[in-house]
Amino acid sequence: MTSEIPPLPRRRRVLASIMAAPALLAALGLGAVESWRLLRPQSRLFAAPFVYSLADAIERHDVDQAYAFIRAGQDPNQPIAVVTRGRPVLMPPLLWAVTTQNSDAVRMLVGFGARVDPAAVCLAEEIGSAEIARLLTLHGPVGLNVTCPPPLRTAESADAAVPRRAPRTPAPPAPRAPTR
Amino acid sequence: MAGAGTEHARAHLWTAVVFGLATPLTFILCLTLWRTPFPLTEAVAIFENVTNTSTDLWVPATSYYRPLFYLMVSAIWHNAGTLDAALAWLKLVQIVAVLLLVVLFILHLRPRTFLDAAAASVAVAVLIGSPGFRDNLELPLSYTTVGMPLVLIVWILLNRQPRPGHAPLIVALTLIAIGFKEQGLVIVPVVVAAWWMRAPGATRGVAATLAAIAVAYVLFRLHWRAEWPVFEQAIGLGFTEIEVPEATARFGAFPYFVYAYSGASTMASLLFAEPARGVFRIVEAWSQGRAQAWQFAHVGASIGLTSVIAWGGVHSLRIKGGWSTESRAFVTLAVVLLACGALSFNYSRDRLAGMAVVFYAVAAFFALRAAASRAVEASPGRFTAAALAVFVLAVAWQTRAIATIEYVRATAWRNHMEWLVMLPERRVEFAERPAYLRIMDSMIEQGTDPAAPRPTRYPAWVALTIGQP
Numbered sequence: 177m178t179s180e181i182p183p184l185p186r187r188r189r190v191l192a193s194i195m196a197a198p199a200l201l202a203a204l205g206l207g208a209v210e211s212w213r214l215l216r217p218q219s220r221l222f223a224a225p226f227v228y229s230l231a232d233a234i235e236r237h238d239v240d241q242a243y244a245f246i247r248a249g250q251d252p253n254q255p256i257a258v259v260t261r262g263r264p265v266l267m268p269p270l271l272w273a274v275t276t277q278n279s280d281a282v283r284m285l286v287g288f289g290a291r292v293d294p295a296a297v298c299l300a301e302e303i304g305s306a307e308i309a310r311l312l313t314l315h316g317p318v319g320l321n322v323t324c325p326p327p328l329r330t331a332e333s334a335d336a337a338v339p340r341r342a343p344r345t346p347a348p349p350a351p352r353a354p355t356r
Numbered sequence: 357m358a359g360a361g362t363e364h365a366r367a368h369l370w371t372a373v374v375f376g377l378a379t380p381l382t383f384i385l386c387l388t389l390w391r392t393p394f395p396l397t398e399a400v401a402i403f404e405n406v407t408n409t410s411t412d413l414w415v416p417a418t419s420y421y422r423p424l425f426y427l428m429v430s431a432i433w434h435n436a437g438t439l440d441a442a443l444a445w446l447k448l449v450q451i452v453a454v455l456l457l458v459v460l461f462i463l464h465l466r467p468r469t470f471l472d473a474a475a476a477s478v479a480v481a482v483l484i485g486s487p488g489f490r491d492n493l494e495l496p497l498s499y500t501t502v503g504m505p506l507v508l509i510v511w512i513l514l515n516r517q518p519r520p521g522h523a524p525l526i527v528a529l530t531l532i533a534i535g536f537k538e539q540g541l542v543i544v545p546v547v548v549a550a551w552w553m554r555a556p557g558a559t560r561g562v563a564a565t566l567a568a569i570a571v572a573y574v575l576f577r578l579h580w581r582a583e584w585p586v587f588e589q590a591i592g593l594g595f596t597e598i599e600v601p602e603a604t605a606r607f608g609a610f611p612y613f614v615y616a617y618s619g620a621s622t623m624a625s626l627l628f629a630e631p632a633r634g635v636f637r638i639v640e641a642w643s644q645g646r647a648q649a650w651q652f653a654h655v656g657a658s659i660g661l662t663s664v665i666a667w668g669g670v671h672s673l674r675i676k677g678g679w680s681t682e683s684r685a686f687v688t689l690a691v692v693l694l695a696c697g698a699l700s701f702n703y704s705r706d707r708l709a710g711m712a713v714v715f716y717a718v719a720a721f722f723a724l725r726a727a728a729s730r731a732v733e734a735s736p737g738r739f740t741a742a743a744l745a746v747f748v749l750a751v752a753w754q755t756r757a758i759a760t761i762e763y764v765r766a767t768a769w770r771n772h773m774e775w776l777v778m779l780p781e782r783r784v785e786f787a788e789r790p791a792y793l794r795i796m797d798s799m800i801e802q803g804t805d806p807a808a809p810r811p812t813r814y815p816a817w818v819a820l821t822i823g824q825p
Contacts, residue, residue, distance in 0.1 A: 187732040187739060188471050194747045195474035195728065196377070199481065202754040203380040206761070209812065210384055221813050243776050244806060280777045287779030315780040 231258045234273050239280045242269075243288070252290040274299045279308050292316035298324035367466055370473040374462050378480045382458050385484065385493075385761055386451045392768035393803045394443060394495050396778050400799065402496060404792045406430040416577060419584045419702075424535025425499055439798050446496045453498060456505040458483070461714070464512050465721050471728055478750050479721035482661065483713060485756030488626050490763050491707035495771075499537035500710040506533045507543050508714050511688070514550040514557040515681055523562040530566055534573065542695040542711045544570040549691045553679045586611050589703045591618060592634020619697035621704035626693065626712055629658035634704040650759070650823025657752035660745070661720055665689070668723025682722040689715040724749075759822040766825035768809040775803030 213222050224241060227233040230250055233242035235258075246252050255266040260275065270290040273281035286292060292312050300309035301324055405411055406429050413423045413430070429446065436442035461483055467473040483489060492500040506529045513522050526547060533540025544566045550558035587603045591614060598606070607614045621634040630638050638655055641647040669686030692712045700708035724746070731742035779800070786792045811824060818824075 184732055188469075188728075191728050191732060191739075191743055191746065192470040192474040194743050195724070195750050196470075196477050198747070198750040198754040199377045199474075199477035202481070202758055203377050206380045206384055206758065210380075213812075222810070223813075239773065239776055240806070243804065247804065247806070280773075283777040283780055287777070287783075311780070314784060 229256065230269055231256045231272055234269060234278055234281045235276050237276070237278050237280070239278075239284050242281055243284055246285075246288050252285050252288055268293075268296075270296050271299060274305070274308055274312075275303070277303065277305050277308065279305075279311065282308055282311055286311070286315045294323065363468060367468045370467040370469065370476075371462060373473050374465070374467055374476045374480065375459075377477045378458060378462060381480075381484060381757055381761070382455065385764060386454060388761060388764045388768065388809050389451050389454070389493065389495070390447055391807060391809050392447075392495055392764065393771045393775065393805060393808050394446075394799060395771040396774040396782065396796065396799075396803060398494075399496055400792060400796045402426075402429060403433060403795050404789065406433050407791055407795070416580050417583065419588050421577065422499055422535070422537055424532060425502075425537065427535075429496065440802075443799075443802060446498075450493070450495060450498045450501055453501040453505055454493070457501075457508060457714070460505055460508050460512065461717065464508065464718070472725060475721050475724040475728065478724055478753055479717045481750070481753040481757040482720045483717035484760050485753050485758075486626065486709075486713045486716065487629070487632065487706035488709035488713040488716075490760045491705065492710045493760075493764050494767060500539050500707060502536045503533040503540045504710055504714055506530075506540070507546065507692075507711050510543050510546060511550075511714070511718070514547065514555045515684070516557045518557045518559055522557055523559060523565075526557075526562050527565055527569070530569070538577075539696065539699055539708065539711050541570060541573070541699065542692050545691045545695050546688055549688055550684065553684045553687060555679070555684055587614075587702060590633075591703050592621065592631060593617060595636055595640045597633065597635055615701040618704040619701045622700040622706075622708050623693050623697040623712075625704065625706050626696075626709040626716055627658060627662045629654040631704070632706055648823070649821045650755075653752045653755060653821065654823065657749060657756060660749050661723075661753070664727050664749070665716070665719045665723040668726045669719065671726055672722065682726070685715060685718045685722055689719045755822045759824070762811055762822060762824045765809045765811045769811060772803065772805075772808040772810075775800060 209221070212219060217223065218226075224238055225236075227236060227238060227241045230242055230245040233239075233245065252269055254268075256269050256272060257264055257266055258272050258275075259265075267275075268290070270282065270285050270292070273285055274296050292315060297309055297312045297316070300306075300312060406426060413426045428449065432445045432449075433442050436445055458480065462476060462480065465472070465476045465479060467476045489504070492504075510526050510529055513526055516522070526543075530540065530543040530547070533543055547558055547566050548563045551560060551563035585600070585604070586608045587600050590597050590599050591603050592598075593614065603614070618634055621631050624630060625632055630636055632638075638647060638651040641651060665686070668682070669689075672680055672682035672686055675683070689712065692715050693709075696709050696712045727742070728746065731739055731746075734742060779796075782796060783793065786796070814822070814824060
């Protein structure tokens with residue numbers, strides 16, 4: 177059949193097919209991916225690896241799945257079972273987030289009801305996470321007094337033993353109108 | 357009559373084919389936008405602004421002047437009834453603008469043959485895959501997304517025989533576009549250039565009216581000039597981005613070189629995909645041996661298509677017999693590009709080339725069609741080379757269009773994460789602004805909804821090819 181088509185129209189058709197083929201493939205590919213998303217939303221293509229607990233999510237730095245536990249009703253102040261230094265222990269999620277140096281989880285937990293206590297601030301100081309310590313003192317309750325115990329391992333952390341009152345930074349000047 | 361009828365039916369058929377090819381991309385893009393949460397940054401401040409009754413939307417007190425955008429947000433915010441309804445309406449503004457742009461674009465191209473339809477399918481990918489379009493898809497910032505279909509409507513009207521309502525409509529659309537964002541001013545040179553090129557719908561009256569409006573607008577804005585900072589946002593220069601204080605200290609005394617650089621960067625980002633935000637990131641990555649496939653694809657696709665457009669444009673200008681739609685589109689692209697560059701003098705961003713994307717895509721259609729028509733008459737060797745080049749170009753632009761969807765998903769995910777991790781700091785930072793905190797608290801539910809879109813976890817080779825954010 178094609179041999180009966182004059183050369184120019186045939187070439188035109190070939191060129192048009194070559195130009196349109198990627199659009200067709202893109203349309204079909206997108207359709208297939210979206211259909212798969214509808215059928216298997218938990219597929220590896222769309223969902224993060226499954227986590228078993230809030231502790232697991234915090235440890236894996238998966239803030240979204242950690243929040244899912246809070247959203248589902250888990251108390252952000254209820255101690256959770258974690259394994260640290262080879263031993264199972266119970267500790268508040270915030271303390272675990274500090275231990276794993278997961279500053280985003282710290283922010284999320286504080287934002288959704290976790291109480292900031294001096295132990296969390298001291299732990300952040302002890303493990304050398306100044307950013308998390310600053311976050312906790314900034315967002316802890318007004319008048320939070322932090323008196324950390326003497327350093328356990330290093331002389332460098334002696335500063336942590338100095339009693340101090342959590343500073344409240346003044347509110348920054350109101351930003352201007354949105355900028356784009 | 358029968359011939360005209362057949363041609364009409366054929367145009368319907370091929371237009372329908374292009375719609376069919378564009379539908380999955382457009383539908384998924386719009387669906388993703390619909391499910392995207394509003395961001396904590398910017399969105400809450402905008403809503404706070406419209407609840408502040410002491411703010412006069414019409415006074416250009418800052419460098420940014422978008423009275424109609426704020427008027428629209430205010431009208432929706434105060435009349436929607438519920439928060440959910442207000443947010444839904446604001447999303448619809450963005451989505452309808454995108455839909456209108458794609459639909460009008462395909463109708464304007466109106467392919468009549470298979471080759472036309474193929475060129476149109478690439479042009480749609482160019483429209484959706486361009487960074488100038490992609491960068492304007494953030495909620496609720498519909499400033500330029502609204503302007504893009506408006507400039508396309510104006511362009512369509514300019515290329516039709518004038519009717520009594522056309523001139524007032526063009527003026528009204530221009531005023532609306534300017535009211536949403538100053539990038540709307542590019543419609544004025546479009547109309548003036550169209551009049552100069554004797555486009556059927558561009559009358560002297562409408563060109564003169566818009567020129568007068570533009571002059572009046574610039575004078576109005578210059579009246580508040582003393583309140584503008586030298587640099588409003590961080591600027592890109594070479595391989596680095598410079599924050600406002602440093603830029604002001606280094607270039608504040610004579611900023612005009614940096615202004616020219618920023619304007620040229622915006623134009624170059626559309627034509628060559630480099631630099632982005634004024635920074636040559638891809639060139640830097642390439643020189644350090646860490647460039648990824650998508651970076652080559654972006655620069656290659658842009659350089660390739662821009663070369664074809666330049667060839668097609670010059671070719672159309674050389675054809676005797678006066679101005680054609682093709683030659684007008686090419687000249688208008690050049691004019692709009694210059695206007696976008698001029699309007700982005702203060703800092704360069706991909707989104708600031710948004711209005712020019714429409715004409716880049718229109719010119720791409722005409723140029724690809726002309727190049728394909730020329731190629732079918734070439735020697736077998738040249739035909740094969742041309743076919744290969746066209747295929748590579750089409751593949752590259754389709755991947756860029758798919759990347760736009762992933763970009764919107766990544767933006768949705770970023771917005772969602774903002775709501776999860778930024779609340780404590782915002783509560784401290786905005787403690788003195790109860791309206792801000794009230795709006796923020798009321799929007800937490802939409803921001804933390806686990807149904808928010810998230811980037812597809814493609815295998816690494818796919819992610820590296822499409823340039824997944």
